[in-house]
Amino acid sequence: xxxxxxxxxxxxxxxxxxRDHLVDERAEALAEIGEAEIPRRLPTNDWRRILLRIxxxxxxxxxxxxxxxxxxxxxxxxxxxxxxxxxxxxxxxVHVVAxxxxxxxxxxxxxxxxxxxxxxxxxxxxxxxxFVSNALPTSFGGDVVRVVRxxxxxxxxxxxxxxxxxxxxxxxxVLPLLSAVGLALGAGLLALGTPTTVAIVVDVVTLVAxxxxxxxAGHPRGAGRLVGRTGWQRYLGAVHLGVVAVRERxxxxxxxxxxxxxxxxxQCVSVWACGRALGLDxxxxxxxxxxxxxxxxxxxxxxxxxxxxxxxxAFVLFFGALGVADEEAIALGLLVYLVFVVAxxxxxxxxxxxxxRDTAESPEPVDPG
Numbered sequence: 001x002x003x004x005x006x007x008x009x010x011x012x013x014x015x016x017x018x019r020d021h022l023v024d025e026r027a028e029a030l031a032e033i034g035e036a037e038i039p040r041r042l043p044t045n046d047w048r049r050i051l052l053r054i055x056x057x058x059x060x061x062x063x064x065x066x067x068x069x070x071x072x073x074x075x076x077x078x079x080x081x082x083x084x085x086x087x088x089x090x091x092x093x094v095h096v097v098a099x100x101x102x103x104x105x106x107x108x109x110x111x112x113x114x115x116x117x118x119x120x121x122x123x124x125x126x127x128x129x130x131f132v133s134n135a136l137p138t139s140f141g142g143d144v145v146r147v148v149r150x151x152x153x154x155x156x157x158x159x160x161x162x163x164x165x166x167x168x169x170x171x172x173x174v175l176p177l178l179s180a181v182g183l184a185l186g187a188g189l190l191a192l193g194t195p196t197t198v199a200i201v202v203d204v205v206t207l208v209a210x211x212x213x214x215x216x217a218g219h220p221r222g223a224g225r226l227v228g229r230t231g232w233q234r235y236l237g238a239v240h241l242g243v244v245a246v247r248e249r250x251x252x253x254x255x256x257x258x259x260x261x262x263x264x265x266x267q268c269v270s271v272w273a274c275g276r277a278l279g280l281d282x283x284x285x286x287x288x289x290x291x292x293x294x295x296x297x298x299x300x301x302x303x304x305x306x307x308x309x310x311x312x313x314a315f316v317l318f319f320g321a322l323g324v325a326d327e328e329a330i331a332l333g334l335l336v337y338l339v340f341v342v343a344x345x346x347x348x349x350x351x352x353x354x355x356x357r358d359t360a361e362s363p364e365p366v367d368p369g
Contacts, residue, residue: 057308087277088339091270095343098266099123099130105170105259106146110163112252113242115154125149127347128354134306134344143168149354161235162242167256172210174260175293176203178268182289189290195321202294218243268292270343274335282322283332291318306337 103123110117128149129142146164151157179199183189190196216222223240246252268288275283295314299307312333319329 056303057305059309061309061312063309084277084279087273088335091273091277091339092343094266094273095270095339096346098263098270099127099343099346101259101263101266102126102167105256105263106163106167108252108256108259109167109170109242109246110150112246112249112256113159113163113166114245115150115156115159115163117150117153121153122150124350124354127344128351129347130344131347131351134340135348145351145354158235158238159242162238165239166242166246169210169213170256170260171264172206172213172297174257174264175297176207178261178264178289179203179291179293182268182286182291182293186284186286186290189287192321195291195318198317199291199294202297206294206297214243218247264293264296265289267296270339271332271336274339275332278328278332278335280319280324280328280332282324283319287319287322291315294318306340308337311337 100123103119103126106126107117107119107122110122125146129145131142132145133142143164147157147160150163151160154160180203183196183199217236217239218224223236223243246256269285271292272283272285272288275288291314295311295318298314299310301310303310312330315324315329315333316326319332320326324332
């Protein structure tokens with residue numbers, strides 16, 4: 001399916017006088033939130049924030065080792081047999097393909113918001129962002145890279161912010177859905193006590209938070225009041241216009257959700273492959289589907305560097321209930337992180353080339369402040 005095809009776009013467009021009015025209103029409002037004064041360069045690093053995240057990560061890991069005195073650093077080093085290397089290569093390859101599907105999801109959301117860029121261009125921006133998020137110690141996330149570079153291409157940073165925000169929010173629906181499927185189909189996964197309860201609570205809270213955000217973003221008395229405002233408020237206004245646009249195009253919503261399901265499922269497959277590399281038979285596909293999504297939600301809070309410590313603690317809780325030893329669960333968490341970093345190196349060329357362009361076009365550094 002061509003995500004940029006005009007045929008599908010026309011069938012998904014709203015019809016009728018009321019919907020035409022919404023489209024006209026959105027077009028007029030977008031014209032009001034111009035971006036002439038928005039800097040075209042990425043922000044500079046705040047090393048205090050970076051050091052704080054590193055310190056929090058170290059503290060999480062230290063507490064984890066303190067609570068698990070039988071675990072030593074030597075236990076965390078896997079035995080790299082030829083079979084283990086093969087599983088790790090598969091994990092990295094699957095994760096790279098997952099990035100391509102995430103880029104497709106982003107393209108679908110962008111198209112629904114009338115931001116049309118070639119898929120290859122968006123993929124370059126997304127890979128550069130993932131490289132920043134996973135492989136570089138930065139005080140700004142990869143989503144900033146995506147917003148700045150897509151916004152620079154289309155000349156509208158607010159609309160780019162809306163596209164990236166909505167693309168991310170779709171994960172808040174897909175992750176709990178995958179977790180629910182894994183819990184329901186996995187033998188005994190609903191009867192693990194505290195781990196099952198924690199997974200369900202995280203899933204439910206994520207869905208409730210998503211509904212609350214979408215309601216506030218899409219309601220005329222919520223973010224709708226900010227349409228046409230200046231400063232940071234115009235970005236929330238653009239999110240409101242994006243929610244309205246996507247809501248009036250149900251075919252686009254279906255495509256976005258399907259792409260998101262495929263993307264997140266492949267991430268679960270990558271975790272399963274890492275488990276196979278360590279010889280962890282208890283970490284099945286269904287177990288990864290049940291427990292990696294809530295782990296992904298928890299590790300995405302901007303407290304630690306790359307989720308270090310949070311992911312490992314979650315794996316000890318979830319997979320430990322399946323019989324995985326504590327040291328094996330920690331090793332799995334670290335290995336998953338390593339795979340994510342290696343896979344994100346695919347975005348290094350795109351980041352470096354784009355960084356040179358950013359520097360050439362905006363010689364003055366930007367205060368992230």
